[in-house]
Amino acid sequence: MLNRVRSAVAHLVSSGGTSSQRSKSPDLPNATSAPPAAQETPKSSREKPGNQVGAPQKTAETTVSFSRPTFLQLSPGGLRRADDHAGRAVQSPPDTGRRLPWSTGYAEVINAGKSRHNEDQACCEVVYVESRRSRSVTGVSREPSHNQGFCFYYWGLFDGHAGGGAAEMASRLLHRHIREQLKDLVEILRDPLPPPLCLPSTPGTPGVPSPSQLVSPQSCWSPQKEVTHDSLIVGAIENAFHLMDEQMARERRGHQVEGGCCALVVLYLLGKMYVANAGDSRAIIVRNGEIIPMSREFTPETERQRLQLLGFLKPELLGSEFTHLEFPRRVQPKELGQRMLYRDQNMTGWAYKKIEVEDLRFPLVCGEGKKARVMATIGVTRGLGDHNLKVCSSTLSIKPFLSCFPEVRVYDLTQYEHCPDDVLVLGTDGLWDVTNDSEVAATVDRVLSSYEPNDPSRYTALAQALVLGARGIPRDRGWRLPNNKLGSGDDISVFVIPLGGPGSSYS
């Protein structure tokens, strides 16, 4: 996100020292307690081989400030090219290397002249979920077997702002939080019966019950709601985002988790795609030319009423500097007593009100489009991190207005016969700022129709075409699109996930 946080970078409050708290989940590495390389080594007894793509690569020459996903397999020279603002090279996993799971296509261009602390990060993994029940009562893991767990496919885009730490940390750890949440559900998701509403005790502790001990819905008195398997997976993803955000809060003082990031992640699990979005990235499915939106953006404009309601109910969060009312422009002192258009937390329309002294405060929400801001600072209202974000020249914290919870949409792959040209496209706002759903669908059609249906490189070629189309080419002192408009100056990251392609193995 380019310029998502205005003026606030210099006002981030952070202090040294390593957090004394550890992650609640014993399997989750503490981001500040060990070098990243060591953290990313999978525990051989509990992870499937081949899961090591996606961990950001750090080299001696880049240390903290610059890292790219390991699945790009960048050489030191490639890493320099990725970091070269003048060249703005489009990077993809090499043709010669191991392909991404699920024949996924990926391309990115980063570091477009802004702070190098704001880069997008990406993750593409196959994650094995072991049931907590496969452990012995002493807590020591036994050998895993496929009978005791399941795999999910995972894709994530993380668009950082006000520092690179949050995006990098989320790209390394969010899927592990999701895995932790799913560990409790292994037996339940396998059981075709509706999930039990109540379980006898805490999971992963001595004395965990056998399946026959689970309290089945039939044993509870009515009335009761039926809860679906889908909604348990959605709840697991939601809680994983929350726990990821809490871990960032605990470990932010270690200087590795400055700033925040948008997160757009996709899980494939048991026949369905779960698309979870917190921020302003976007996911769409292009199916037989039809566009199916799989996310919506969370910005000061789309979440205005939620933000205003919070400011209205908790005025102490606004200090004496902000008003929860929205005005179409800044009110000026000379306009006191006149009538100005306004909206409050209950309104979608506008009405006139007499300007009073309090209305001279800065509006909680102001601006339009990419210039819309919360407290004149941040242009995105959901995501991970930002625990230190303050209003410029103020002690007011912005975090209470931000939500770390994603909206999750579910797409059932089994309900439709997909062809190799049907894809799920994920992009950060660098893509969507200069293009739209229809143009992306046209590019999908144009690129995929020029490749054989079974050509495994077609999805990477499509991702590259989308990134190139958004970046443009250098001309007339700028990066320009074919229509001569300016291309996106932001980081641009794109996943293309085939829904019916050669590698879409629906495990």
Place this chain on the structure above:
Amino acid sequence: MLNRVRSAVAHLVSSGGTSSQRSKSPDLPNATSAPPAAQETPKSSREKPGNQVGAPQKTAETTVSFSRPTFLQLSPGGLRRADDHAGRAVQSPPDTGRRLPWSTGYAEVINAGKSRHNEDQACCEVVYVESRRSRSVTGVSREPSHNQGFCFYYWGLFDGHAGGGAAEMASRLLHRHIREQLKDLVEILRDPLPPPLCLPSTPGTPGVPSPSQLVSPQSCWSPQKEVTHDSLIVGAIENAFHLMDEQMARERRGHQVEGGCCALVVLYLLGKMYVANAGDSRAIIVRNGEIIPMSREFTPETERQRLQLLGFLKPELLGSEFTHLEFPRRVQPKELGQRMLYRDQNMTGWAYKKIEVEDLRFPLVCGEGKKARVMATIGVTRGLGDHNLKVCSSTLSIKPFLSCFPEVRVYDLTQYEHCPDDVLVLGTDGLWDVTNDSEVAATVDRVLSSYEPNDPSRYTALAQALVLGARGIPRDRGWRLPNNKLGSGDDISVFVIPLGGPGSSYS
């Protein structure tokens, strides 16, 4: 609404005496200060003739407890039949009388064996809006002229609960509140230029500016938002709902405004339909067989997260009796320490949590479908009134959780060539509880195709068919539908508004 308020009727707190406060708007009658008949007499100098339909009719034999819209022109015998639970007569305006504006069709069946204080009410009006500028500076009205104002068409359905006063009051006064809000906008809505963001002074007072004094958008510094005429009308409707609710609060002690009501109203103004809904009534357009939803229902289920967020941020509203968490069924004391599925204000999915003592409290939101309730009491979360509504055997007030603000959707009639079979259907939940959009669309097709396109009785016939189809016929000790399922036992009220019919005069 049948059983929308459970157990709460007996716990309504109301006291005698007439409110000492008057409405803020001088043109709005104080509901308790004059007999209804006198209130409904239009002020000849400011209202167009022919606006008197829609005022509830009161007779000596019905006084306070039972009234029906005057446009039904019910004789004392007709009024008795309408009140007859055994017969459940379907009522419509008589063929021989003056037709409703806009060739509107209407039918209702009321009083289905429940308290007679809960009836639906309806209103259908042509309302003339005079500009405040047409008054002299002394505040005395001058003769109106069409150059100084405009008309809007208005339809309203009000579904009462826990007392008939709110629905009756809203049916008499809400359109007047809307008119008051629009009076400030007459010149602005006529001007094709974007609305001025700032006006020099308060309207309707001496020294009101001429149009040339209006601060035009061009004179303001950028950046600024452009506000549309549409959004001013939406804002006027939203504020009118709020002022109506405030008037009910002021005058509730006069015993005329017990309980509350859902409100679904439609304005036709300057080529567009504005559909405003607060409650669980529903509006759909059926156009060339296609269904276009024009409202959504506001219930404990659809507004769960808003309610939970409020309970979370303001726990004092929950007392020690309720928890903001949702569980799929009531937690039992013996389950302490076990793990139960739950959702909080941030979640759409479900997850397990360890049951603690606080979780034994009653959930703020519980139940499903028509049995969903806020604080175990009310099944609808938006509407007017309910200022006295308390939790059963408690002093906890439910009103803070209810919103009086409607969602307003706009439909541009000029964007489509409508045929006489295209209609906007408004119905209270008595209709929608036993039928769905597709079945209503099928009835629209079946009934209208059996009438000549220019037959003015076709829309009333359609409204009657819809009401009859939802009520059913007496059979097997109940009112039953053709499929032998039980018909709706609730009040059923339906407006059918032709979008391209013989009387749809788009003024």
